Amino acid sequence: MPTLEEIRTRFQADRFASELTGAVIREAEPGRAVCTLALRPEHMNANHTPMGGAVFTLADFAFAVAANAFAEHPTVSQHVSITFLSPAKGRELSAEAQCLKAGRTTCLYEVRVADELGAFVAQASVNGFTVR
Numbered sequence: 001m002p003t004l005e006e007i008r009t010r011f012q013a014d015r016f017a018s019e020l021t022g023a024v025i026r027e028a029e030p031g032r033a034v035c036t037l038a039l040r041p042e043h044m045n046a047n048h049t050p051m052g053g054a055v056f057t058l059a060d061f062a063f064a065v066a067a068n069a070f071a072e073h074p075t076v077s078q079h080v081s082i083t084f085l086s087p088a089k090g091r092e093l094s095a096e097a098q099c100l101k102a103g104r105t106t107c108l109y110e111v112r113v114a115d116e117l118g119a120f121v122a123q124a125s126v127n128g129f130t131v132r
Helices: 004-011 016-019 054-066
Strands: 024-029 032-038 075-084 092-102 105-115 119-128
Touching: 004 024, 004 092, 004 105, 016 024, 032 054, 032 105, 054 092, 054 105, 075 092
Parallel strands: none
Antiparallel strands: 024 032, 032 092, 075 119, 092 105, 105 119
């Protein structure tokens, strides 16, 4: 079973999320992951709140870690539905991905995104496809 540091090293290859966006893996276990994003000016939209794309990227990255960190075969996002609930008011976003159902070739994850002040920013439902 990989360590958290080994998982972080592996997912550095996801350069958009890790390098450009700045997402960090905080926790990972089979079927669950928590990733965070320290908000920077480049994450903000014209209304001075995090752009939907930044929130989506963090949610998708948390799903990727939860679905793949301990998996034998890679799982990719097949369909994602995200609902933006409120603007973040804090300085850091946290996304927690949790597996609701895992089958042989498909899975369903819920991802909740919040800020450190407790604002519930977004909820995503991710259908994944396991490539064999």
